[in-house]
Amino acid sequence: MFDTVLIANRGEIAVRVIRTLRRLGVRSAAVFSDADADARHVREADTAVRIENYLSIDEQLRAAARTGAQAVHPGYGFLAENAAFAQACTDAGLVFIGPPASAIQLMGDKIRAKATVLEAGVPVVPGSSGSGLTDTQLIGEAQKIGMPVLLKPSAGGGGKGMRLVRDETQLGDEIAAARREARGSFGDDTLLVERWIDRPRHIEIQVLADAHGNVVHLGERECSLQRRHQKVIEEAPSVLLDEATRAAMGEAAVQATRSCGYVGAGTVEFIVPGADPSAYCFMEMNTRLQVEHPVTELITGLDLVEWQLRVASGEHLPFGQEGVTLTGHAVEARICAEDPARGFLPSGGTVLSLHEPQGDGVRTDSGLAEGTEIGSLYDPMLSKVIAYGPDRATALRKLRAALAGTVTLGVATNAGFLRRLLAHPEVVSGVLDTGLVEREVGSLISPDVPPEVYAAAALLRQAALLPPSDATTWTDPFSAADGWRLGGEPAWTTHHLRVPGHEPLAVRVRGGEVRVGDAAAVPARLVTDGGRGVLHWDGATHSFHHAGAWLGRDGDSWHVADHDPVAAALSGSAGAGGTGALTAPMPGTVTVVKVATGDEVTAGQSLLVVEAMKMEHVITAPHDGTVTEIDVTPGSTVAMDQVLAVVTPREES
Template identity: 50%
Template sequence: MFERLLIANRGEIACRIIRTARRLGLRTVAVYSDADADALHVAMADEARRIGPPAPAESYLAVDAVIAAARAAGADAIHPGYGFLAENPDFAEACAAAGIVFVGPPAEAIRAMGSKRAAKALMEQAGVPLLPGYHGEAQDEAGLRAAAERIGPPLLIKPSAGGGGKGMRVVRDLATFAEALAAARREARGAFGDETVLLERYLERPRHVEVQILADAHGRVLHLFERDCSIQRRHQKIVEEAPAPGLPEALRVRLGEAAVQAARAVGYVGAGTVEFLYDPERGEFFFMEMNTRLQVEHPVTEMITGLDLVEWQLRIAAGEALPFGQNQVERSGHAIEVRLYAEDPARGFLPSTGRLRLLRLPEENPHVRVDTGVRAGDEVTVHYDPMIAKLIVADRDRPAAVRRLRQALARCHVVGPATNLEMLRAIAAHPAFAEGAVDTGFVERHRHALIAEQARAPDTALALAALYLLARRAAEAAERAARSGDPWSPWHLTTGWRLNAESRHALRFLDGEEERAVTVHFRPEGHVIELDGRSLAARGELGADGELTAVLDGVRFTATVLEAEGEIVVCWHGGQHRLRLPRLAAGAEGGAGVTGTVTAPMPGRIVAVAVREGDTVAQGARLLVLEAMKMEHTLTAPAAGRVSAVRCAEGEQVSEGTVLVVIEPEEAAA
């Protein structure tokens, strides 16, 4: 085994690798960009080395910088994690040239599977089932258009390099093919440096099923069963589970055999994943791609098999043979993983940035696992993937695992950037999910149930907000009294004492756009809170960490309440409620744009401008394309009208809130 391991990655995967390496007695070396100098993976490692500025191309993707850091640290092996350099054959070869073991497959296998086009040709030769499509070398637009006409709509345009759904475009009408092809190439070029694409038939309601494989350098190749990764948004997974629900046993066997066959065809060594599309109507599956690395969702396989995949990656890279065969690999129970992202589902899943003012995740136990690379107080930046954490649960069967998931999600609270937490809770609670009725269209089909508008805050949440304000005011008064010359003066009291008057305090909150009144009556034994025609006997005590212990009409509650950016956020009972004080709300809305003004929803680079001043546009018309956080975001017209100003140009970097296009609505023009 190795002595010193460098992890050429960041975030939760770096932290996860460090945990296993530490258990095996290896010394760990982290690398970091300037943006990650105070990151959790840096703090966890035995030592850490700076490799460059925040931009990935100048740090985590800089092969020379990573190799130099490994040499300087005396590392004898490098684990690439996933993303960044994990599937870069040139990096694997650079490690070998430097005399450092690359914890991954041979460069030849990475190169063979790194091109989806070449991989499909290889799988075709190996007899692995493929979707009808085009994966030839010719990439001229006319040739691709002809191939699209042969396949027929609906079809999918996919970048040949990379993954994660980046650059994929569904074409349902061939009249839009040229525009979709241009967008797919542009995003692929920006994300992977390669604009080669392939075309394939688009299945309307498939399931995304993948098989975990493990292969040593001594010829033994086996699979660790399948995972279902069908619940996705923007072609990126958010919920994964193992085993895949509802598959016939004979199909599971065939999937495993096809995955092993694919791995043998490329001479694979290490841990990898073979991904398939499964058509439940026909009972057929088709090879999609092979990921020559560890997958984000690998924990669900670990939970049902009891194997540590990172440990076996390290042992295989050190030359060890797998000591067990296919018949000795057992699975037990069911595991589900959800990905908690800093993104806004209501705004098309736009990535969100900002400081994590609160991050509460459930405690780990044999049924619950949390993989994260951030802490409360850390910043989610525009430079990297916005995943905050992975929450993994396991139990004896799927219904029990679903219950575990619901309970674990109820214990999660995040305040700061927008997140998909409420959507994950809605997925876990949805009857179709409980039944295992999942496919790649799940999120879009159930969108209205999963991405609901913010519900009206319950009375209990308002009462907790009122108690928080009173408790905070009491703490501030006590602090002032301690600093004053007369700490026992009655003027420092916050008990509501008045001379010849009733002791009460009126509060007003903005709940969305609704103003809600709360009246607090002071009593010797506590308070009486009046709201919405109800009266509640109340007491509350605020802890130093923002945790509020309250008793309402004899029922004891524990909630987390804090103020963030002009809001009072109440985290209670598996939900999160945002309230504003009217005086704060006025300032928060002072910078709102006028109708017809299109602003940058986040920092990014303008990659395409589709309109000019004087153009007439319909509502929803494409105006421009903004590239941010490794994804392209199309901005559309909020109303029909005339373009009166275009205030950006292709290639320009813009900040969040920058006015990009101004449209004079039709009514105003008339």
């Protein structure tokens, strides 16, 4: 076993690897950028080295030399599936904790990978053949396959750059967008096109291979719950597979693993028709540890990071396929910095209050700590909450409860959305497919802020105006902001509040009553203890967490800011920049500007593209008119709600 291992990554996966290294008595060395100088993985590592860029191979190698590391764990993302990095580690005398560079290169090219496993007898998804196809050739291949089709980056993964195209007339625009995102994410805009299978299931097989020719599979993971081709919920095992199909898919995964000379932990992904699981087809192989590896760990009892280390240090696998047993059920939810109420736009901010459940069948893998700054430079995934039980129903129930108890105030997350998704009847029954989340997303997001949230926010503000209850000095009743009046009814105190994406609302407080907007006054009482509170509201009780302007409950959170109606009236608009202004929906970087000042545009026309956390968002014209102002250029860094451009309506111009 190694003495010191460099973790060439950050965040949740770096913390996860450090945990196993510490248990094994191996010294951990971390790397960090300026943005991560005070990050949790830096605090928990035995030593850490500053670098400029996580994607710099030279900097990672220098960090390994400086820390005395004998091996490098790449985590996932960044350089994890970079063949040049794996080879550079080997050339520098370091052990790359992953497969050989040749296997990464082969399986990293989806076109070559499909040809290789097909030759090994593994069924593949019908699609284009050959690399370096032009836009015209891709369109021709799509027409031969027949619509709908899926565009995929040959060098990519994680759903980035993938485009489902149902309308043949949209192929040109979608190919351009897919190439742009693939080039930005992977430095390679080569695309392939595949037949789209309606209502498919995404099932993957975990494999483990040593350097002595031994290969086993560790069962499957169901990854069908996805949004925009990104996994959001994973579980093991899959309710779809019977023992015969599980064994057949496992053997196919083993053959695919052998076909590329693989060593280490990897994942073979299959697309599976829900109506005929035996018609599974190979999609791709991920030559690294997967985000969802904890569910496999929980049902097998194996620490996959430990076995990555043992295999990399030359050990034989001490068990064969018959030694792998699957017990119980595990489900994982990915917590991401995104706001479901605003179309899942990436969010950011400072973590003001944090509670992550652990124990009693619940595990949270996280890179967060209170005070952590969440920016737009990196992937939006913050943590993972995993639950284990003797059966699927128990695991789902535990995970829903764990998500309800997850608190990440200061940054909008999808925890509440995932809790509701896990309670959806089709999810509970196991009738899944990759389109389920997109079909049901509207029913899983509340378009309105609950009135009790406004009530709690107003009562917190009201309490801050009052003198402390243990004050030892006399307080002038005329100066106290409690609405008291001599010889008359107490006056209402009005708090003007606003939640992003919603209109401002006036909330009035008087004694034990609260009026939210135009609704009738109802009895209300607030009891707080530190960052927790209980609101007695209209005959019901609501528990919540609070920090600064943030309120959280059952995994949901709201940023309830003060609103100045006078300033808004003077500016002529309740929102930033006025009705013709186009503002940044998220902090990020402008990658494309398609118009200039003076251009005539039509409603819905694409004007700019903003990228944040590896996701593109197209800014379109809100109405017909003239571009009277452009405040950004490609490469501009923008804040949330910053004005990007102004389109003056045609009748005004």
